[in-house]
Amino acid sequence: MPHAAVHDVATIADALRARGACRLPDFPDAAAARALREDLDRLQAAGALASAAVGHGASLGQRAEIRGDATLWLDDARTGRAAAAFLASLDGLRIELNRRLFLGADEVEAHYAAYPAGARYARHRDRFRDDDARVISFVSYLNPDWRDDDGGALRLSLDDGDIDVVPRTGSICFLSELEHEVLPATRERRSIAAWMRRRPR
Numbered sequence: 003m004p005h006a007a008v009h010d011v012a013t014i015a016d017a018l019r020a021r022g023a024c025r026l027p028d029f030p031d032a033a034a035a036r037a038l039r040e041d042l043d044r045l046q047a048a049g050a051l052a053s054a055a056v057g058h059g060a061s062l063g064q065r066a067e068i069r070g071d072a073t074l075w076l077d078d079a080r081t082g083r084a085a086a087a088f089l090a091s092l093d094g095l096r097i098e099l100n101r102r103l104f105l106g107a108d109e110v111e112a113h114y115a116a117y118p119a120g121a122r123y124a125r126h127r128d129r130f131r132d133d134d135a136r137v138i139s140f141v142s143y144l145n146p147d148w149r150d151d152d153g154g155a156l157r158l159s160l161d162d163g164d165i166d167v168v169p170r171t172g173s174i175c176f177l178s179e180l181e182h183e184v185l186p187a188t189r190e191r192r193s194i195a196a197w198m199r200r201r202p203r
């Protein structure tokens with residue numbers, strides 16, 4: 003696995019079991035993160051990202067007051083090698099977490115996301131009420147120059163209260179049933195959001 007100078011998977015599994023969430027401060031590593039940022043620079047310059055939709059199925063629609071980011075799936079033919087390598091390392095992590103937590107997650111899906119200044123993603127769950135495919139949510143931040151007062155925190159609801167994650171570098175993973183939101187920022191905020199999911203049957 004290329005950037006899986008990973009983290010002890012057992013530690014991640016223990017944290018997911020105990021708290022429902024785990025920080026991975028050094029994943030992806032600096033070289034992989036730079037390659038991902040460069041890939042995203044190129045894709046944004048090419049106009050490859052598109053405004054994200056909310057809901058799914060018949061209720062799918064675009065509502066910037068709920069969700070203001072633009073996205074591109076990592077398995078899109080236009081993404082670069084960094085995206086493929088990142089997907090492969092997340093898939094390796096999925097297999098290891100399955101082994102320890104019996105998630106039954108069959109696959110990983112991931113997209114680049116860019117939130118323009120002021121954009122937000124209102125409080126939601128990634129696991130839909132009528133579709134429980136998503137099991138683990140995984141977000142990696144691509145903003146090495148982020149300052150604490152730039153805003154844009156991921157606010158995540160845990161049993162013992164909310165935590166705010168500064169979207170600078172590294173990753174966080176959490177159970178997809180947990181509520182969370184992206185607060186608006188004073189500048190563009192870039193990330194990769196990924197999910198380990200059960201294949202639709």
Ligand SMILES: O=C(O)CCC(=O)C(=O)O
Binds near residue numbers: 123128183195
């Ligand atoms: O970017 C983040 O911190 C979270 C994004 C998110 O909640 C989502 O894409 O579902």
Ligand SMILES: [Fe+2]
Binds near residue numbers: 126127128182
């Ligand atoms: Fe989410």
